[in-house]
Amino acid sequence: MKATVFFLLIWQLWALPLAAQDHPYDWDGRVWYEILPERFRNYNPSNDPVKGQVVDDEVEDWQVHPWASDWYKLQIWEQGRDLDFYQLIEQRRYGGDLLGVIEKLPYLQALGVEVILLTPIFESPSITKFDAATFHHADNNFGTDPKGDLEKIKSENDDTTKWSVATSDQAFWDLLSEAQDADMRVVMDVVFNYCSKEFWAFRDLEEKQQDSRYKDWFVVYQWDDPLTPDSSEFEYKCWHGNRAFPEFKQDENGLDEGLKKYIFDATRRWLDPDGDGDPVDGVAGFRVRHVTALPASFWEAWTQIVRDVNPNALLVGDVSDSSTEWLGEKRFDSVTDYGWRELVIDFFIKDAPDRLRVSEFDARLRQLRERYGAEHELRVLNLLGGVEMPRIASLLRNRQVLSDGTDGVAREQFDPRPPSDSLKANLRALALFQLTYPGSPMIFYGDEAGMWGG
Structure with missing residues (x-):
């Protein structure tokens, strides 16, 4: 009997890694960490963006923004310009790069992070890089040869036989390898519309x-x-x-066939960089922005491309209404749950009489869980912050101006001060709830340290 039990234990321990590799739904309950690379860590100042990439020549004194500066303080080059605050911060650059993410992998590992979500990394003129200049190269300011990378990027089109490897691409693949060695996965944001x-x-x-x-x-x-x-x-x-x-143009058949082929080819490149049929060196999954802007037929064809290359890749749909219609074998494995975030804000952050009662909070959370069902519940991303939202610490400081379920607060009403000690206690309660609630908690970089502002 003891020999039989011992054999079963050995078999389970040996079979578990195989099951995790072969089973496409081994992502349940993972701790996610979302990173905007440009603002995360500047490892290599020599690859920083230069003035001509960001602002016109007539803007004097532009420079890479000082790290750890007051988010609301205008720098010299920002003062006296005919732009509002949010237009000005779109012209800020901090010089973060992918090598900076690699440098901080031990910190993320110690924090308990299991999945790193990178906001779009494609070559782009903007901070967020939602507006790509190409779908098959990482941004030139993320590598070690920004000038050379940009020349390569601008010389290429949809002819895959002429695609090269930029130093920024290599930096990304190095990140994938280093993260895998640290038992972490990397998922990348994409925008295709x-x-x-x-x-x-x-x-x-x-x-x-x-x-x-x-x-x-x-x-x-x-x-x-x-x-x-x-x-x-x-x-x-x-x-x-x-x-x-x-x-991009759409008709009754979706996107143009040539454009679809280019997107599919670029997708294969990120999933299997060396094209050897083994996706172990590729990205572990994608989160798709603006899902509803493209037809379901496109996503079904695209997800099939992904599954063909890596059956275990995770696909997350970034939808705003806690919708389950995008979940399924031919669509997405998970979604970003903004409905959960709204409920948490209504209960933990809003003041009476707008705050949800405990019974209502519990009932509406139960409705969300039942909507997703047991199959998807633990893969849904529960987030408090993100790249297009105010910091959760800033929302706590400005709870008195939140109303009607929105966190769009006008700057003239916004209190820019850091959270007080009592508000930090609230932040800890929020973190405790997020990390223990069923699902996959997603931390926006810096929120774990109580960062406020941008």
């Missing part, structure tokens, strides 16, 4: 107009008139009316 004006296909469209082979990738309302060289009549569809974000 729009791009930046620097996107290689859009630059071709701007230059060649009707003669561009990528003209069917975009919606063009009006072509430029070559007879008026001093003006541009070029008009195109853009995301939320922002001309900096050209939107």
